[in-house]
Amino acid sequence: MSENNKSRTDVNKLGEFGLIDHLTGQFPLYNMSSVKGIGDDAAVISNDKESFTLVSTDMLVEGIHFDLAYTPLKHLGYKAVVVNLSDIYAMNGHPQQITVSIAISNRYSVEALEELYEGIKAACAYYKVDLVGGDTTSSLKGLVISITAIGTSTAEKVVYRHGARPGDLICVSGDLGSAFLGLQLLEREKQIWLEHPEVQPKLDDQQYVIGRQLKPEARRDMIYQFEKAELIPTSMIDISDGLASEIMHICKNSNVGALIEETGVPIKNESQLLALEFNLDPITCALSGGEDYELLFTIDPADEEKVKYMADVYIMGEIKDPSDGIKLLSKGGKLHTIKAQGWKHF
Ligand code: ADP
Numbered sequence: 001m002s003e004n005n006k007s008r009t010d011v012n013k014l015g016e017f018g019l020i021d022h023l024t025g026q027f028p029l030y031n032m033s034s035v036k037g038i039g040d041d042a043a044v045i046s047n048d049k050e051s052f053t054l055v056s057t058d059m060l061v062e063g064i065h066f067d068l069a070y071t072p073l074k075h076l077g078y079k080a081v082v083v084n085l086s087d088i089y090a091m092n093g094h095p096q097q098i099t100v101s102i103a104i105s106n107r108y109s110v111e112a113l114e115e116l117y118e119g120i121k122a123a124c125a126y127y128k129v130d131l132v133g134g135d136t137t138s139s140l141k142g143l144v145i146s147i148t149a150i151g152t153s154t155a156e157k158v159v160y161r162h163g164a165r166p167g168d169l170i171c172v173s174g175d176l177g178s179a180f181l182g183l184q185l186l187e188r189e190k191q192i193w194l195e196h197p198e199v200q201p202k203l204d205d206q207q208y209v210i211g212r213q214l215k216p217e218a219r220r221d222m223i224y225q226f227e228k229a230e231l232i233p234t235s236m237i238d239i240s241d242g243l244a245s246e247i248m249h250i251c252k253n254s255n256v257g258a259l260i261e262e263t264g265v266p267i268k269n270e271s272q273l274l275a276l277e278f279n280l281d282p283i284t285c286a287l288s289g290g291e292d293y294e295l296l297f298t299i300d301p302a303d304e305e306k307v308k309y310m311a312d313v314y315i316m317g318e319i320k321d322p323s324d325g326i327k328l329l330s331k332g333g334k335l336h337t338i339k340a341q342g343w344k345h346f
């Protein structure tokens with residue numbers, strides 16, 4: 001291969017975000033219409049001075065992002081769409097179209113792919129987005145799904161990761177950690193099943209966390225709530241990798257610090273109990289778990305009254321000066337530096 005003569009750097013050395021920066025850092029934007037390139041939940045492209053198009057892509061790889069031992073294909077199709085729409089909502093936009101590309105091995109039957117597309121169709125119907133294209137190809141092993149979502153916003157309403165200012169309140173649109181705990185539970189039951197195929201999994205009393213893992217929803221309702229309340233967050237991101245990683249993105253992009261209070265982080269009772277069953281600290285699940293697909297956003301403190309009356313919004317901290325760092329105030333009153341948990345995919 002062509003890299004033979006060069007020194008070899010392992011991709012793990014850079015991590016996901018380091019790798020993206022390394023590969024894409026030297027790409028200037030040539031077009032005035034490219035308002036925002038790499039570095040947010042979606043790219044922002046101007047159609048004219050006021051109207052913007054948003055574009056976001058995500059790829060799901062079998063064995064890395066999903067395990068068909070416990071993921072029904074219909075749910076997988078639904079989730080693959082939802083995680084992309086979530087990135088459009090995270091820009092305070094409205095998704096309108098998707099394209100779907102798949103690579104499939106010969107292990108997949110037409111019936112299996114029909115199931116996958118049933119899920120994609122259900123998500124299109126629920127979120128009122130149109131499937132307008134894609135690509136189909138073969139893979140040597142497993143299934144890869146890549147979806148691109150296209151949406152709209154306006155120059156006035158679009159919200160980036162970079163607008164947070166000291167004094168802003170840090171808000172989240174729903175409970176955290178449950179999707180990760182749902183995954184732990186499914187993984188545990190899979191192991192039991194592999195060792196004792198005659199044992200039926202006991203999952204009936206854990207519908208909530210399993211639903212959060214297998215069939216997440218994107219927070220379209222929040223965008224409507226913002227419109228109704230005439231609120232434009234100062235910054236926003238969706239929680240795909242965990243609260244720690246996402247608040248760090250907001251802080252890095254906005255050049256600010258943050259203080260999050262553990263008592264303000266919404267964690268459901270059933271998730272707290274399940275975390276303890278797994279010997280995990282619930283706050284660690286919220287910080288590092290990911291896949292919650294809630295919206296993490298900051299607001300001007302003058303807008304506090306507006307969010308107080310919104311269903312499902314929790315204020316859990318405040319944006320600080322950059323010199324204050326990014327900290328968690330624990331229930332016990334101790335300050336901990338929030339660290340990125342690094343990366344799970346390679
Ligand atoms: P999200 O978690 O919101 O999906 P990512 O962390 O995947 O966002 O991506 C961060 C930014 O890097 C986005 O702007 C994305 O478009 C860009 N990006 C990711 N991978 C690549 C790549 N291989 N080439 C170019 N841009 C990329």
Ligand code: MG
Nearest residue numbers: 041087238240
């Ligand atoms: Mg995102």
